[in-house]
Each structure stands twice: as structure tokens, then as C-alpha cells.
Amino acid sequence: MASVSSHGVNTHGNYVYANRQHGLRIAGFAALVAALAAAPLVASEYQVHALIVSMVFLLPALGLNLIHGYAGMLSFAQMAFFGIGAYTSALLAMRFGTPFWLNIAAGGLVAGLVAIPLGVPALRLRRYSFVMCTLGFAVIAQTIAKNWVSVTRGDLGLSNVPRPRIALWNGGFEISDIKSYYYLALMLAILAVLAFIAIVSSAAGRYMIAIREDETLAASVGTPTWHYRMIAFALSAVFAGAGGSFYVHYFTVISPTVFDPFYANTLLVIVLGGGVGTVGGVILGSFMFVALSEALRIAPDIRMIAYGVLLVVIVFACPEGLLPLVMRKIGTSPAKEVANAT
Amino acid sequence: MPPDPNAALSVRGIEKRFGYITAVDGVNLDIHAGEICGLTGPNGSGKSTLFDCCTGLQTANAGRVFAHGMDITGWEMHRIVREARVIRSFQKAVVFKALSVEDNLVLAGQMVGFPGMASTFGIGPASWRRVRTLREQAGHLLDMVGLAHMRHAPAGKISFGQQKLLQFASMLMPQPRVILLDEPMAGVNPVLIDRMMENIRRANQEQGITFLVVEHNLDAMKALCHRLVVLSRGAIIADGTPDAVVREPSVVEAYLAG
Numbered sequence: 001m002a003s004v005s006s007h008g009v010n011t012h013g014n015y016v017y018a019n020r021q022h023g024l025r026i027a028g029f030a031a032l033v034a035a036l037a038a039a040p041l042v043a044s045e046y047q048v049h050a051l052i053v054s055m056v057f058l059l060p061a062l063g064l065n066l067i068h069g070y071a072g073m074l075s076f077a078q079m080a081f082f083g084i085g086a087y088t089s090a091l092l093a094m095r096f097g098t099p100f101w102l103n104i105a106a107g108g109l110v111a112g113l114v115a116i117p118l119g120v121p122a123l124r125l126r127r128y129s130f131v132m133c134t135l136g137f138a139v140i141a142q143t144i145a146k147n148w149v150s151v152t153r154g155d156l157g158l159s160n161v162p163r164p165r166i167a168l169w170n171g172g173f174e175i176s177d178i179k180s181y182y183y184l185a186l187m188l189a190i191l192a193v194l195a196f197i198a199i200v201s202s203a204a205g206r207y208m209i210a211i212r213e214d215e216t217l218a219a220s221v222g223t224p225t226w227h228y229r230m231i232a233f234a235l236s237a238v239f240a241g242a243g244g245s246f247y248v249h250y251f252t253v254i255s256p257t258v259f260d261p262f263y264a265n266t267l268l269v270i271v272l273g274g275g276v277g278t279v280g281g282v283i284l285g286s287f288m289f290v291a292l293s294e295a296l297r298i299a300p301d302i303r304m305i306a307y308g309v310l311l312v313v314i315v316f317a318c319p320e321g322l323l324p325l326v327m328r329k330i331g332t333s334p335a336k337e338v339a340n341a342t
Numbered sequence: 343m344p345p346d347p348n349a350a351l352s353v354r355g356i357e358k359r360f361g362y363i364t365a366v367d368g369v370n371l372d373i374h375a376g377e378i379c380g381l382t383g384p385n386g387s388g389k390s391t392l393f394d395c396c397t398g399l400q401t402a403n404a405g406r407v408f409a410h411g412m413d414i415t416g417w418e419m420h421r422i423v424r425e426a427r428v429i430r431s432f433q434k435a436v437v438f439k440a441l442s443v444e445d446n447l448v449l450a451g452q453m454v455g456f457p458g459m460a461s462t463f464g465i466g467p468a469s470w471r472r473v474r475t476l477r478e479q480a481g482h483l484l485d486m487v488g489l490a491h492m493r494h495a496p497a498g499k500i501s502f503g504q505q506k507l508l509q510f511a512s513m514l515m516p517q518p519r520v521i522l523l524d525e526p527m528a529g530v531n532p533v534l535i536d537r538m539m540e541n542i543r544r545a546n547q548e549q550g551i552t553f554l555v556v557e558h559n560l561d562a563m564k565a566l567c568h569r570l571v572v573l574s575r576g577a578i579i580a581d582g583t584p585d586a587v588v589r590e591p592s593v594v595e596a597y598l599a600g
Contacts, residue, residue, distance in 0.1 A: 198465045199463065201465075202465060203452050203472075203473070204459075204462040206445065206448065210441075212440075213440055216432070218438075219419040220397075220419060220423060220432070221423065221429075221452075221453065222516060224418075227459065
């Protein structure tokens with residue numbers, strides 16, 4: 001075993017790359033999927049519900065991670081796209097009785113399509129102006145949901161949204177018990193994570209990282225930066241819209257409160273607290289923070305205060321998010337990985 | 343004066359004003375195919391602004407820019423890079439620090455390695471093959487600039503001089519025809535300066551790439567360039583062989599005054 005310096009250069013003077021890290025990631029992902037698949041066997045009904053909520057929030061969080069962690073733009077429009085996906089699915093299911101898979105595709109697609117005309121002016125802006133623009137969009141979306149009473153029923157919201165029907169050769173079945181919902185959510189979450197990994201590890205993902213790092217430098221290597229920023233923005237909306245669609249089929253109700261800043265904040269906490277710009281961080285974030293807020297229900301009086309204090313502690317302990325901290329603790333951070341491999 | 347159709351890069355009457363200040367004042371310049379042309383002048387003489395106007399980073403108030411006889415005035419930077427194969431470097435922003443050394447090169451080569459925007463989202467054997475080809479090409483370039491041993495290191499972790507060499511290598515990835523270098527030797531130690539000059543010469547001789555180099559290091563410019571152009575207050579005051587240009591009284595005066 002060749003010795004290594006603190007810079008991760010072995011005795012041959014080579015920077016060593018770790019395939020081990022790649023293997024570890026796949027193993028970690030497989031272990032997580034296995035654990036989640038087995039969870040309903042041991043967890044209480046309430047805990048299963050909390051896990052479903054985590055997976056519902058995982059989708060818009062992945063979208064936020066794409067636009068912020070990879071393309072470098074902080075957007076507050078995620079929950080608006082989530083709401084648009086939810087309302088689209090609810091209306092389709094209630095008025096036309098369309099099947100679940102069609103609704104979820106439509107929810108994602110409509111959210112993605114709405115993102116394009118919003119992106120045309122918004123993506124001309126940079127940094128804080130862009131953030132303000134997306135914030136404004138979320139406010140407008142909520143106002144429309146509240147006031148377009150003939151379609152959205154205003155503050156009353158839409159209720160009795162049909163449960164998902166899975167069409168099969170024998171006529172299919174309706175998802176109604178919580179375990180079926182759980183496995184549906186798990187399947188959706190796995191698909192979303194795989195889609196996310198495919199996007200960020202593609203050549204396009206490399207262009208997005210380049211834009212985040214330095215937009216002018218990215219253009220100098222031939223990146224049509226505006227196009228990739230737009231694609232990242234629309235794809236982030238598709239993730240959010242699909243998440244909203246599942247949300248409405250699970251809770252069977254949707255109201256304009258979904259556009260409240262509370263939910264947008266939760267997404268930020270998941271992505272920034274978990275580990276922005278990483279896949280594992282967002283997965284960890286969505287389980288940790290939903291689980292945390294549920295676990296704190298044992299002390300309802302101080303629940304939100306404790307939640308806030310914990311957030312502050314996390315920010316101080318690991319400003320890059322939880323995942324980088326965890327990786328460092330178990331000795332597989334990229335820097336160490338380079339040093340350890342021989 | 344019409345642009346020289348044989349010139350790799352021609353600028354005609356380029357003028358750029360910032361408020362009351364005229365940074366570039368009606369410059370005409372032809373960079374001939376295959377030459378290494380130096381561009382120098384005191385601070386604030388308009389060198390970088392002229393670069394910016396040629397590469398789409400800034401829009402000139404007047405004048406036109408041609409690459410190989412093709413009018414590229416008003417094109418966006420990424421289009422100039424892709425279609426005219428005119429590539430530039432920056433003084434400060436050098437590499438993508440979060441990406442590995444090798445990935446910096448793969449990224450730079452993607453514009454020729456991937457046929458269209460849709461293909462950049464591809465997953466599967468066709469994309470893997472494309473990336474593998476780019477990695478092989480990157481390997482050769484890293485050997486050339488002497489960074490092969492740190493190909494997997496994050497680009498932000500290598501020294502600034504090494505980053506400049508990496509930046510140079512990444513400019514060669516997309517098979518450019520013209521390279522504009524903005525102070526490639528600033529902040530680089532003498533050993534790496536020699537290596538940088540050697541790499542520029544090799545790329546020029548072996549691949550026929552035309553170079554326009556902005557640089558203050560006159561010794562390096564005299565050793566490297568076939569031709570030297572001096573800019574002062576936004577206008578060309580001397581143009582000729584490096585030895586002759588540095589002796590011209592107007593150049594000496596401009597440098598002392600600047």
C-alpha cells in the first residue's frame with residue numbers, strides 16, 4: 001500500500017481516484033431502498049405516514065437541488081409548481097376521471113410548461129433579483145388559487161380527490177390502505193432519484209455545474225448558458241409538479257395553503273440542511289427534517305422552538321449540510337477518499 | 343477597408359465607450375492565420391476591452407469583427423466559440439474549481455463531442471462512448487501540459503500556475519482555430535512560464551492554431567510572438583516584429599507615461 005500525503009498524492013506522485021466511493025454510493029442507495037421496503041413491516045401506521053410525507057417532499061426538494069445546487073439559482077417557486085401539479089391532477093381526476101399515472105405525468109408536465117414563460121423574464125435576472133422574481137410568482141400563484149373560485153373553489157380548496165387507481169389486465173385496483181400508498185410513494189421516489197442522477201451525471205449536468213461555478217467561463221467553453229438555465233428551471237418544476245400530484249392523491253385535498261411560505265421554507269431546510277448539490281444529502285434531508293418535526297410532537301408546547309434551535313445547531317455544526325458531515329465522520333468524504341485509496 | 347479574407351481574425355473600426363471614456367477608439371487589426379500575435383500596452387489601454395468585443399462578452403458601439411472572413415459581430419460568446427472556433431481565456435476566472443482536472447477538459451470538449459443539446463441529456467452506451475473519447479483526448483493533453491498525475495484532483499486544489507496550464511489545455515479540447523489568451527503568464531512562476539510558452543508554440547506549429555496574446559511580460563512576448571501590436575489609449579501605436587516595436591520611441595513613451 002503506497003503511502004499518501006495530506007494532499008491525496010501517493011508515493012508515485014499520482015492523485016488517486018476512488019472507485020470505492022462510487023461502489024459505496026451504490027451500496028448505500030441499495031441498503032436504503034431495502035430498509036425502506038422493509039419499513040412498513042415494523043413501523044407503526046403513523047410512522048409509515050411520516051415516511052410517505054418525507055417522500056412527497058423529496059420530489060420538489062430534488063427539483064430545488066437541481067436549480068440551486070447544480071444550476072446555481074435559488075428559487076422560491078418550487079412550492080408554486082408543487083401546487084400547480086397538485087391542482088392539475090386534482091382537477092383532471094375529479095372532472096375527467098383520468099388514471100393516476102396520467103395525472104402525475106400531467107401534473108409534472110403542466111408545471112414544467114408554466115415554468116417556461118416564467119423563465120423567459122426571470123432568467124434574465126441574476127442572484128437576488130431572480131430570487132425575488134420567483135417569490136413574486138409564488139404569491140401570484142396563491143392569489144390565483146384563492147380567487148379563481150369557479151375552478152379552484154377558492155379558500156375551500158378541492159376535496160374528495162379520487163384515490164389512485166392502478167390499471168391492470170384484471171381491471172386494476174384502487175390504492176386506499178396506507179401500505180399501498182407507501183409502496184407507491186417509494187416507487188415514485190426511487191424513479192425520481194434515478195431520473196435526477198441521470199440528469200446531473202450527464203453532459204448537460206456538467207454544463208449546469210459549469211454555469212453554477214462561473215457563467216461567463218461556462219459560455220467561453222461553448223455552453224449556451226441561457227438554454228441550460230431554462231432547462232434546469234423547467235425540469236425543477238417537473239419534479240415539483242409530480243410531487244404535488246402525488247400529494248393530492250394521498251391527502252385527497254388541496255387548498256391555497258400549499259403555497260404558504262412554510263412549505264417553501266421546509267424545502268430550503270431539506271436541501272440546504274441535507275447537503276446542497278448532492279443527491280444523498282437531499283434524500284437524507286427529506287427524511288431527517290420530516291422525521292424531526294414529527295418526532296418533536298412528543299413535546300408539543302416547545303415543538304417549533306426545538307425545531308428552530310436544532311436548525312441553528314445544524315447550521316453551525318455543518319454549514320455545508322448534514323451529508324458532508326456524516327461522510328466526514330465515517331471517513332468517506334471526497335478528500336479523505338482520495339487519500340485513503342491506493 | 344474591407345476585412346482580409348485570409349485573416350483568422352479581423353476587426354474593423356471597433357469602438358467601445360463607457361460613458362465619457364473611450365476604451366477602444368476605432369481599432370483596425372488583422373491577425374493572420376497561423377501567427378502568434380502579441381498585444382500589449384499600458385494598463386487601461388483597451389486590450390481587455392478589445393478582447394471582450396471580439397469574443398461577444400461586450401458589444402462594441404461601432405465596428406465589426408470577422409473570423410475567417412465570417413462576420414461574427416453581435417454573436418453571443420457561446421456561438422462564437424462553437425461556430426467560429428474562436429476561444430478566449432480570462433485573467434482571473436481560470437478553471438471550474440468544483441470539477442476535477444479531467445472533467446474540466448471533458449466539459450470543454452463537450453461542444454464537439456456531443457452533436458446537439460438533446461444528446462447532452464443522453465444516458466447509455468452512446469453517451470459513454472462520447473465521454474470515453476473525450477477522456478482519452480483529455481489524457482493526451484494532460485500529458486502534454488504535464489498535469490497527468492493530478493487528473494482526478496479537484497481543479498480548485500491545484501496551484502494557480504497549474505490552473506493556468508489546465509485552462510490552456512482545456513482551450514485545445516474543442517479543436518479551436520483562434521485562441522485569445524488574456525495574460526497567460528500573470529501570476530505564474532518562471533518554470534511554468536517556460537512550459538506555457540512551449541505549449542503555445544507547439545499548438546501553433548503542430549495544430550496551426552492562431553494566437554492573439556495579451557501580456558505585460560515583454561521578455562516572454564519577444565521570445566514567443568511573431569508580431570507585436572501595442573495599444574495605447576484605445577488606439578494602435580505600433581505594429582511589427584517584437585524587436586522593432588519595443589525600440590519605437592512612441593512605445594517607450596507610452597509605457598513610461600502609463
